[in-house]
Amino acid sequence: MRPAIIIPVYNHNLQIADVIHHAQQLGFPIFVVDDGSTDGTVKTLSKIEGINFLRHAVNLGKGAAILTGFAAALEHTCNWAITLDGDGQHNPLDTNALLQVVNEGERCIVIGNRQGMNSDRNVPWTSRFGRKFSNFWVWVAGGPWVEDSQSGFRLYPIPEALHLETKARRYQFEVEILVKAHQQGIKTKEAPIQVVYQERGERISHFRPCCDFLRNSNTFGRLIWARIFSLFRS
Secondary structure (H helix, E strand, O other), X not given: OOOEEEEEEOOOOOOHHHHHHHHHOOOOOEEEXXXXXXXXXXXXXXXXXXXXXXXXXXXXXXXXXXXXXXXXXXXXXXXXXXXXXXXXXXXXHHHHHHHHOOOOOOOOEEEEEEOOOOOOOOOOHHHHHHHHHHHHHXXXXXXXXXXXXXXXXXXXXXXXXXXXXXXXXXXOHHHHHHHHHHXXXXXXXXEEEOOOOOOOOOOOOOOOHHHXXXXXXXXXXXXXXXXXXXXXXX
């Protein structure tokens, strides 16, 4: 297995160079998708050699950036993708932990289960609550029971992921795809990974509690109603 590494980026100029540097140590093709950044991210990325740099002219959402990366990686004959965030939260070298849980010939999604989130004082309460909230509603919507449904560090089988017909294009993409994959018989596994949360004054977060809570609720509501209708039809 030789996956591509896909890094969706939005206004992460301070961290992205280090993230890419560590990812390059793995020797896999790297696709960095800038999702309409308005800081110095584009300038920084344009100076980094050895990556495939893609860009959305405007912000379309994390899910849209991941899908752009999937399509580009598939064109380069990569049929697996590792996604990781551009904010420095993930250690790219944990990629090996995700790869090791896949059996030969298996096509599945692997989530990097972030360890220590309940003990790290730098982890915001919104992340702790959001993880538990999301885990429960993914299961209610007909997805798998997992421990970290909001982790962005994942391994995907690209052709299968592109054919799941997900509708969400922002953060909600990462929960919807788990539900759609489970319903299509694609197994989801988890592997323990490290997580780094910067001090509160240093952390860059694009999470907007009210807006994102409404988007999450709309996505889960749509998935739950779709599940109910499918049960009636059967």
